[in-house]
Ligand code: HPA
């Protein structure tokens with residue numbers, strides 16, 4: 001059995017495997033611009049974040065009904081559970097669905113059908129995090145938060161994703177303030193392709209509690225010192241970084257140096273259907289390619305539960321941490 005872990009950086013739309021995409025396309029009468037799953041998989045050769053996003057948004061055309069979102073989440077939770085995920089904090093991108101005429105309620109209720117029974121079915125506890133698309137306007141983000149109003153009992157926090165460069169965190173100051181006033185937790189992608197200044201801005205202007213990716217923080221020693229001092233968790237996604245060419249090869253990934261520097265790193269899958277692996281695959285890859293010790297792997301697993309939004313259930317967090325401590329490699 002793989003080491004128990006929490007997955008804190010996972011886009012549910014990025015778990016759409018080619019087989020399910022074709023199944024949903026047939027169910028909904030949608031024609032995909034690929035003859036079969038093999039041809040679709042061949043399209044997964046990315047140059048950067050934008051080339052991935054183009055395919056990611058395009059394939060969402062097959063997601064139309066509550067049942068589609070339920071099936072998507074259920075398939076992810078089954079795969080995650082098999083790889084040792086005990087708790088998953090799941091991002092979703094409502095603007096990408098609203099723009100196609102799919103209502104907020106369809107998305108949230110559909111996901112919730114799977115999430116609501118996930119503990120019983122898969123042994124995985126869950127949280128839902130609504131992400132704003134940073135290449136859309138601040139007004140659009142505000143409207144999206146308003147549309148989520150009826151579903152806030154099911155949403156733990158807000159995040160910020162999509163094309164990073166040219167869309168600094170400060171653009172979303174007002175909507176993050178509104179989210180905080182509603183009692184929502186705050187995270188944001190920063191320092192994936194964007195500069196270390198975006199990480200600082202996400203902390204100072206948006207008040208984020210975790211930084212998604214945060215990889216380019218390593219370029220700024222003062223920022224690294226601050227992240228260490230303030231124990232800010234970074235949700236790293238090593239296989240994503242390789243596929244989107246944020247690092248040249250996995251062997252070049254700065255994770256070992258980041259752990260050595262005292263950063264609170266976690267390892268996650270980001271968009272596992274597109275990037276070649278789920279959470280456990282990412283753990284296995286960094287362990288074998290980067291030569292992490294068993295104690296470093298245990299630290300990564302512990303960090304994932306420490307950084308999880310489990311403040312309303314400390315008993316559960318303690319139970320998960322005890323499972324990590326008792327794990328025998
Ligand atoms: O890795 C990512 N980065 C930014 N936006 C995203 N949306 C889905 N995946 C990603």
Ligand SMILES: [Zn+2]
Pocket residue numbers: 009011161189212270
């Ligand atoms: Zn991401």
